[in-house]
Amino acid sequence: MKKLVSMIMAAAMALCLCACGGESPDKAYNNYLKEITKGASTANGTLTVALSPDFAPMEFYDASKKGDAAIVGFDVLLANFLAKELGMKLTLSPMSFEACMAAVQSGKADISISGFSWTMERAENYEITDWYEAGDNETEQVIIVKKSNENKYTKAESFAGMKIAYQGSSLQQQLVKETFGQMSDVDINNVYSDIGAAVEALKSGKVDAVAVAKGNGDAIIANAPNDIAFSGFEFDVDPIYENNVCLIQKGNTALLEKVNAALAKAKEAGYYKVWYEASQIYSSIKTADELGYDENGVKITETAN
Amino acid sequence: MLDICNIYKDFGSLKVLKGVSAHVEKGEVISLIGVSGSGKSTLLRCMNLLETPTFGEVWMEGKLLTQPDPYLHPEIIRASKTFEKLKAAGLADEDAIRKIKKEDLLHEKHGAEGKGYVRLMKEFYAANHLDANLARQKMGMVFQQFNLFNNLSVKDNITLAPVKIGTAKLKQAIREGQKTTETKESIKAAAEKKAMELLARIGLEDKADSFPASLSGGQKQRIAIIRALAMEPDVMLFDEPTSALDPEMVGEVLDLIKELAKSGMTMVVVTHEMGFAREVSDRVLFVDEGYIKEEGTPEEIFRNPKDARLKDFLSKVL
Amino acid sequence: METFISNIIRIMSRYGHVFLLEGVAYTLLLSLIAVAGGSVLGALFAFGKRGKIPPLRILINALVEIVRGTPLLLQLYAGVFILPRLIPALNELPDIVSVSVVLIINSAAYVSEVIRSGIQAVDIGQTEAARSLGLSERTTMWNVVLPQAVKNILPALGNEFITVIKETSLASTFYVGDLMTSYLKVRGNTFLTLECLTIVGILYFILTFTLSKLLAAAERRMKHA
Numbered sequence: 036m037k038k039l040v041s042m043i044m045a046a047a048m049a050l051c052l053c054a055c056g057g058e059s060p061d062k063a064y065n066n067y068l069k070e071i072t073k074g075a076s077t078a079n080g081t082l083t084v085a086l087s088p089d090f091a092p093m094e095f096y097d098a099s100k101k102g103d104a105a106i107v108g109f110d111v112l113l114a115n116f117l118a119k120e121l122g123m124k125l126t127l128s129p130m131s132f133e134a135c136m137a138a139v140q141s142g143k144a145d146i147s148i149s150g151f152s153w154t155m156e157r158a159e160n161y162e163i164t165d166w167y168e169a170g171d172n173e174t175e176q177v178i179i180v181k182k183s184n185e186n187k188y189t190k191a192e193s194f195a196g197m198k199i200a201y202q203g204s205s206l207q208q209q210l211v212k213e214t215f216g217q218m219s220d221v222d223i224n225n226v227y228s229d230i231g232a233a234v235e236a237l238k239s240g241k242v243d244a245v246a247v248a249k250g251n252g253d254a255i256i257a258n259a260p261n262d263i264a265f266s267g268f269e270f271d272v273d274p275i276y277e278n279n280v281c282l283i284q285k286g287n288t289a290l291l292e293k294v295n296a297a298l299a300k301a302k303e304a305g306y307y308k309v310w311y312e313a314s315q316i317y318s319s320i321k322t323a324d325e326l327g328y329d330e331n332g333v334k335i336t337e338t339a340n
Numbered sequence: 341m342l343d344i345c346n347i348y349k350d351f352g353s354l355k356v357l358k359g360v361s362a363h364v365e366k367g368e369v370i371s372l373i374g375v376s377g378s379g380k381s382t383l384l385r386c387m388n389l390l391e392t393p394t395f396g397e398v399w400m401e402g403k404l405l406t407q408p409d410p411y412l413h414p415e416i417i418r419a420s421k422t423f424e425k426l427k428a429a430g431l432a433d434e435d436a437i438r439k440i441k442k443e444d445l446l447h448e449k450h451g452a453e454g455k456g457y458v459r460l461m462k463e464f465y466a467a468n469h470l471d472a473n474l475a476r477q478k479m480g481m482v483f484q485q486f487n488l489f490n491n492l493s494v495k496d497n498i499t500l501a502p503v504k505i506g507t508a509k510l511k512q513a514i515r516e517g518q519k520t521t522e523t524k525e526s527i528k529a530a531a532e533k534k535a536m537e538l539l540a541r542i543g544l545e546d547k548a549d550s551f552p553a554s555l556s557g558g559q560k561q562r563i564a565i566i567r568a569l570a571m572e573p574d575v576m577l578f579d580e581p582t583s584a585l586d587p588e589m590v591g592e593v594l595d596l597i598k599e600l601a602k603s604g605m606t607m608v609v610v611t612h613e614m615g616f617a618r619e620v621s622d623r624v625l626f627v628d629e630g631y632i633k634e635e636g637t638p639e640e641i642f643r644n645p646k647d648a649r650l651k652d653f654l655s656k657v658l
Numbered sequence: 659m660e661t662f663i664s665n666i667i668r669i670m671s672r673y674g675h676v677f678l679l680e681g682v683a684y685t686l687l688l689s690l691i692a693v694a695g696g697s698v699l700g701a702l703f704a705f706g707k708r709g710k711i712p713p714l715r716i717l718i719n720a721l722v723e724i725v726r727g728t729p730l731l732l733q734l735y736a737g738v739f740i741l742p743r744l745i746p747a748l749n750e751l752p753d754i755v756s757v758s759v760v761l762i763i764n765s766a767a768y769v770s771e772v773i774r775s776g777i778q779a780v781d782i783g784q785t786e787a788a789r790s791l792g793l794s795e796r797t798t799m800w801n802v803v804l805p806q807a808v809k810n811i812l813p814a815l816g817n818e819f820i821t822v823i824k825e826t827s828l829a830s831t832f833y834v835g836d837l838m839t840s841y842l843k844v845r846g847n848t849f850l851t852l853e854c855l856t857i858v859g860i861l862y863f864i865l866t867f868t869l870s871k872l873l874a875a876a877e878r879r880m881k882h883a
Contacts, residue, residue, distance in 0.1 A: 088833070088842075088843070088846055089842050089843075089845065089846030090846065091846060091847060091849075095843075095846045095847055096676075096843035096844075096846060096847060098672070098673045098675070098676045098843065098844065098847070128753065129832070129833035130738075130753070130831060130832045130833055131830075131831045131832075134735070134738075134831055134832065137735065137739060138739065141739040141740070143738070143739050143742065143749075230849075231845050231849060231851040232851060234849060234851065235851045235852055238852070254849060255849045258848050258849045258850060259849065259850070261661075262661075318847065388790055390786055390789070390790065473789075473792050473793075473794055474792070475792075476789065476790055476791065476792040477791070477792030478792075479790070480790070480791075481786075481787070481790035483783060483786065483787060485781075485783050487781075487783040487784060487786060487787035488787075489784060489787070489788070489801075489802050490784070490806060491802070491805040491806050492801075492802075500788075500791075500793070500801060500802075501788075501791035501792060501793055504793060504797050504801070505792055505793070508794075564787075567791070568790075568791065571791060571792065
């Protein structure tokens with residue numbers, strides 16, 4: 036009881052403190068955002084982008100900001116870039132993951148940039164853009180487990196007798212089925228509507244492991260470092276799945292071409308890596324020091340002197 | 341002044357009234373007696389059109405209150421083409437009338453001499469019909485369950501109808517360009533004055549601002565009676581006015597009704613209080629199984645009942 | 659258990675304003691709009707249903723049946739994705755407008771039933787007495803029946819408000835800012851599902867509990883009036 040009281044008092048103090056200042060992990064991010072939107076014209080209409088801001092560092096909310104500016108992340112930077120390249124005004128439409136797909140299908144949104152991977156089904160029902168590489172967010176697909184099992188399970192066979200969970204309709208679901216489907220002693224019938232729920236199941240012991248994208252895993256572990264860790268296992272991923280894509284309404288090839296052209300430009304300029312780093316700092320998955328940024332959010336390059 | 345002509349009333353497949361006729365003179369007090377379910381309440385409610393007769397007509401002071409019933413107007417039927425056709429086929433007058441169906445008549449727009457059944461009926465209606473709302477303003481009804489307006493004070497209960505209806509008439513008059521000295525306020529003032537007078541008559545002036553919930557049954561019923569009187573009706577209808585009262589309050593209500601009867605009000609009363617019926621009525625009607633099986637003066641009915649079921653009934657209640 | 663509580667405290671100190679200033683405020687705002695608009699529209703529905711224009715009656719009845727017979731989530735999807743095709747103006751407005759429209763219509767469907775049964779609950783003798791005095795149908799309704807029906811309807815309306823507060827949580831699918839949206843936002847940042855759910859659950863409970871106590875107090879006062 037005493038401990039509880041002292042914790043509450045600490046929190047009360049923290050509450051007072053948090054009103055004043057603190058670190059601004061958004062410096063690097065804001066620099067890149069400014070760079071992207073500089074000189075943007077909006078002559079060609081509005082680009083409505085549907086996304087589901089519950090997925091750090093790709094898209095998430097900055098609770099200290101209001102309105103559209105509160106939605107941040109790698110995909111947001113990308114969205115701003117695409118809008119500028121197309122000469123359109125950007126409108127962000129936040130909604131649940133399923134709703135995003137419905138929005139593109141119904142035409143309510145022009146495009147959805149929400150950490151999508153390529154899957155056969157999506158290719159059939161939508162126009163899929165070229166891939167973009169959000170750091171190592173998607174390139175590695177891993178399995179997370181409880182901290183006590185950190186790095187203990189490096190092979191598929193190690194998961195004998197365990198329950199593996201994943202988000203429904205996701206790339207991870209596909210990978211889990213492919214990898215573990217034949218193993219009769221692995222329980223892979225643990226579908227969850229969102230990653231958060233699957234993580235809760237892991238914490239409570241209902242399941243033993245959760246398949247996630249590496250970037251996601253980073254974020255989850257950063258928030259529960261004493262509870263969750265990487266299992267050491269990495270999926271063998273077909274390169275085609277390695278990166279993210281955007282979804283566009285089937286048949287809208289005009290927009291598809293323009294977006295692909297813009298993506299090619301971003302790839303050439305090497306933006307993907309630094310945007311991802313800035314987003315990681317912003318969502319506190321990694322620190323500025325770790326990734327080599329100074330206190331003004333500028334990347335420290337080796338050509339110093 | 342009140343004429344009931346051959347009333348039938350069906351509720352779905354249940355036939356409650358099966359051809360009832362009655363006549364009420366001005367100033368008469370008529371009692372309707374009979375067992376429960378005999379149709380006496382239904383008959384009363386047909387008089388002020390709370391129930392619409394399935395067949396038959398109700399007339400008040402020369403005005404038709406219900407829809408016209410063709411079978412009561414043979415002369416109009418005779419004017420119809422359908423009738424002509426049947427007669428031409430060789431049927432006698434009476435048979436022809438009996439054979440005619442209402443549906444056939446309604447289809448007929450033009451008859452002999454350019455005026456078909458439908459047209460004639462319309463003219464008849466226009467010449468004789470009185471709107472139900474207007475008719476009810478001249479008839480007062482008192483219910484077994486009192487039915488005072490729970491959301492209004494006693495005084496408002498009494499003045500609501502006079503004020504609303506008076507104001508509506510005033511607006512109508514102004515619209516038609518008639519000159520009048522009345523105003524909304526004068527109507528309201530007059531209604532309130534009348535209400536207080538009526539309350540004084542029954543000794544309940546101090547209850548003017550009370551609400552029905554705080555009154556006893558006997559008080560409620562007496563107020564219900566003067567609420568109806570506030571509209572200065574030509575006839576008062578009572579539907580078992582004392583049946584829901586505790587015995588000690590029945591007397592005060594009956595006294596008020598008797599007083600009203602003595603003052604010359606035309607009244608039709610459905611009641612189980614035989615003593616009251618005997619004392620106050622000019623005529624008593626015995627309603628049974630949807631018919632009026634016997635009618636006469638209180639002497640005749642109570643001393644010399646002829647109908648078997650009436651005798652049976654009286655033996656049970658007296 | 660201790661990590662759980664310390665997590666909650668940590669979350670509240672960092673994101674408390676999201677829950678309290680945004681979440682609670684938007685939930686109350688949406689609920690108010692839904693019930694206020696729903697009451698007005700519901701009254702129109704109720705009178706349309708009793709009215710004398712058959713096509714109108716049939717239309718309203720059909721709408722009410724559909725709204726009461728399908729899940730609110732489905733209606734929200736329809737409102738956000740399909741409605742703007744019929745009313746292009748909605749495309750320019752933020753989703754919260756479409757969401758509000760759906761919530762209003764949804765509430766109206768239930769309120770029209772509340773009103774209808776409230777009117778029906780008034781003893782028919784009241785109507786009979788009024789008509790017997792020669793009063794018109796309209797005057798009877800306005801001066802005698804409705805005032806008494808209101809006493810039946812208001813408590814049910816209060817309950818509808820409390821129900822709507824919980825139902826607005828579905829709007830979070832479109833990140834409209836209500837309490838459930840706050841949950842999604844903060845959860846998206848912290849990945850601490852259970853803690854965020856607990857906070858939001860407590861806040862919802864405080865809202866509904868307070869309101870139901872206020873409602874009970876108001877009902878008691880009305881009884882004495």
